[in-house]
Amino acid sequence: MTPEKDPKTIAAQLCQFARTNFVAEGTAFDENSPLAQAGIDSFALVELLLFCERVIGVRVPDSHLTGNNLTSMATLAKCISELARNGHSTA
Amino acid sequence: MPDLPRQIRSAAGDYFMHGQDRRMRRFGLPGNVCCAIFQLDRGFDVDRLRRRIAESLIMDWLARARLVRPLPLLPAVWRTATKPKAIYFEHHDKNGSAETLWSLPKAVAERELRAEQGPGVTFDVVRHADGTNHLYLSWNHTLLDARGLDFLLSHLNADGAANGTPGIQDFVSPRQTARGGGIAGWWSNAKMAHGSVKWLHESGKEPLFTLVPTEPRSGPCRNHRRLIRLTEAETARIDARSQQITAGFRRSHFYLAVSIRALHAIALRRGNRDGAYLVPVPHDTRRHGAKGPIFSNHLSILFYRIETRHAGRITDIVGELSRQMMDQIRDRFPECCMAALEMFKPLPLGYYAHHLGKPTRGKIASLSFSDSGEICPGMTELCGGRILDATHLIPCWRWPGLTMLFLRFGNRLTAELSWVDDCLTPAEVDGLEQDVRKALLEEALS
Numbered sequence: 001m002t003p004e005k006d007p008k009t010i011a012a013q014l015c016q017f018a019r020t021n022f023v024a025e026g027t028a029f030d031e032n033s034p035l036a037q038a039g040i041d042s043f044a045l046v047e048l049l050l051f052c053e054r055v056i057g058v059r060v061p062d063s064h065l066t067g068n069n070l071t072s073m074a075t076l077a078k079c080i081s082e083l084a085r086n087g088h089s090t091a
Numbered sequence: 092m093p094d095l096p097r098q099i100r101s102a103a104g105d106y107f108m109h110g111q112d113r114r115m116r117r118f119g120l121p122g123n124v125c126c127a128i129f130q131l132d133r134g135f136d137v138d139r140l141r142r143r144i145a146e147s148l149i150m151d152w153l154a155r156a157r158l159v160r161p162l163p164l165l166p167a168v169w170r171t172a173t174k175p176k177a178i179y180f181e182h183h184d185k186n187g188s189a190e191t192l193w194s195l196p197k198a199v200a201e202r203e204l205r206a207e208q209g210p211g212v213t214f215d216v217v218r219h220a221d222g223t224n225h226l227y228l229s230w231n232h233t234l235l236d237a238r239g240l241d242f243l244l245s246h247l248n249a250d251g252a253a254n255g256t257p258g259i260q261d262f263v264s265p266r267q268t269a270r271g272g273g274i275a276g277w278w279s280n281a282k283m284a285h286g287s288v289k290w291l292h293e294s295g296k297e298p299l300f301t302l303v304p305t306e307p308r309s310g311p312c313r314n315h316r317r318l319i320r321l322t323e324a325e326t327a328r329i330d331a332r333s334q335q336i337t338a339g340f341r342r343s344h345f346y347l348a349v350s351i352r353a354l355h356a357i358a359l360r361r362g363n364r365d366g367a368y369l370v371p372v373p374h375d376t377r378r379h380g381a382k383g384p385i386f387s388n389h390l391s392i393l394f395y396r397i398e399t400r401h402a403g404r405i406t407d408i409v410g411e412l413s414r415q416m417m418d419q420i421r422d423r424f425p426e427c428c429m430a431a432l433e434m435f436k437p438l439p440l441g442y443y444a445h446h447l448g449k450p451t452r453g454k455i456a457s458l459s460f461s462d463s464g465e466i467c468p469g470m471t472e473l474c475g476g477r478i479l480d481a482t483h484l485i486p487c488w489r490w491p492g493l494t495m496l497f498l499r500f501g502n503r504l505t506a507e508l509s510w511v512d513d514c515l516t517p518a519e520v521d522g523l524e525q526d527v528r529k530a531l532l533e534e535a536l537s
Contacts, residue, residue, distance in 0.1 A: 021378075022378055022379055023378060023379050023380060024378040024379060024380035024381040024382075026380070027378075027379065027380030035340075036340070038379060039378065039379020039380065040340065040379075041340065041343070042337075042340055042341040042342075042343055042344060042416065043374050043393075043416070043420070045340045045341075046416055046417050046420045047420060049417070050417075050420060050421055062413065065340070067334065070340060
């Protein structure tokens with residue numbers, strides 16, 4: 001599959017996945033919400049990474065799971081976008 | 092206001108907890124019963140708590156709830172009895188204050204809380220001479236999990252229909268009151284369950300390390316606990332260390348790695364050479380920001396197997412945990428495991444409890460571990476009384492004979508060791524405490 005490279009599209013996809021799977025209805029959550037306060041624990045993080053692999057087509061290596069990249073969906077999307085441009089696709 | 096149904100389907104986690112309760116009582120232990128303890132300041136309004144408990148439909152339901160099996164080989168269900176049992180008790184301490192050690196008063200420790208007879212939850216308020224109070228909230232784990240208890244307290248703390256607090260509509264998961272999935276649902280569960288059982292047999296293969304002695308017991312077992320209380324400054328140091336090792340999102344992995352390394356030190360002293368450490372870790376399946384469900388156990392389980400070659404270094408263990416977690420979630424193991432527990436629910440309790448241990452030839456696990464997170468997050472007072480401090484006392488299952496729980500109240504971390512007397516010596520417990528403290532507080536990596 002061709003990996004998605006636009007950070008805005010990726011952030012929107014990640015937010016949608018989080019709203020469907022981790023965040024309760026009615027809870028405010030957007031691409032700039034701090035992940036640590038949005039219920040993204042270790043389990044959710046792994047599900048998010050697997051979603052990136054399956055749907056966005058990018059594998060995020062452990063070395064990129066830094067505090068800065070995991071600040072919000074926007075920062076994670078930026079990291080994924082850069083990985084996609086550098087050929088880190090799952091294909 | 093909606094009524095609560097008279098009968099509710101038991102969750103897979105409920106019957107699992109009931110099976111553990113059965114296993115514990117067979118060894119003379121007091122059952123799968125936890126206790127949340129709160130130290131409350133002088134403003135605590137005892138009458139308000141008493142009134143809220145008396146008026147709450149949820150509390151009325153819990154006071155009547157019994158786990159019953161309608162017919163042999165049908166899954167157990169929760170059903171309410173006609174008469175509720177007493178769940179609220181008050182005691183007067185003429186001399187003391189709330190500044191006492193974390194131990195259970197005799198009246199609380201000796202009370203029987205059985206899911207099949209009820210009540211499964213009780214409140215004991217100890218009113219001290221100086222106006223401070225202790226609240227002991229005891230519950231059989233078959234009824235509620237720790238987060239459900241947080242919701243229950245939040246519900247009781249809210250006067251009337253306060254916005255944003257759990258209410259009767261948040262009591263039970265719609266899945267437990269909906270009709271079953273029929274034969275298609277059963278077949279889908281069966282396929283998932285088969286995969287998880289196969290996986291469990293593989294990861295539970297020998298050699299496995301266990302603390303439980305092989306020789307027969309000479310009498311009933313006893314449960315002991317020790318709390319490792321960390322100060323705010325120590326907790327901040329631990330957070331910084333955890334942040335560096337796990338990027339902040341795998342704090343549980345850091346705590347688990349600390350626990351496994353401490354267990355490994357005991358194992359080495361006992362001469363263990365290659366017995367791996369098998370640790371099941373429960374995970375709360377509720378969503379962030381949810382107000383319920385209050386009732387039942389909403390968990391999924393991940394199983395970690397750490398070989399001795401990885402068990403000596405925190406970073407190696409954390410790396411293994413991350414890898415295994417990724418693999419299991421990728422293979423949908425937690426859902427498969429819960430499907431298996433759902434499938435086994437019709438089994439008679441004794442056979443079910445025996446069946447749980449089959450993949451590991453009865454050993455179940457080397458360590459029982461849980462990270463409960465924060466107790467009552469966001470709650471600073473209860474019925475008008477400032478919460479000065481809070482903790483949970485948890486039981487230890489046998490097997491594995493040792494449980495380690497990590498929890499927070501405010502900015503303070505507590506690690507609780509709970510063990511069965513024939514599984515660890517006093518010297519080993521001292522060593523375990525020292526190792527846990529040391530591993531938590533080692534200087535942050537430069």
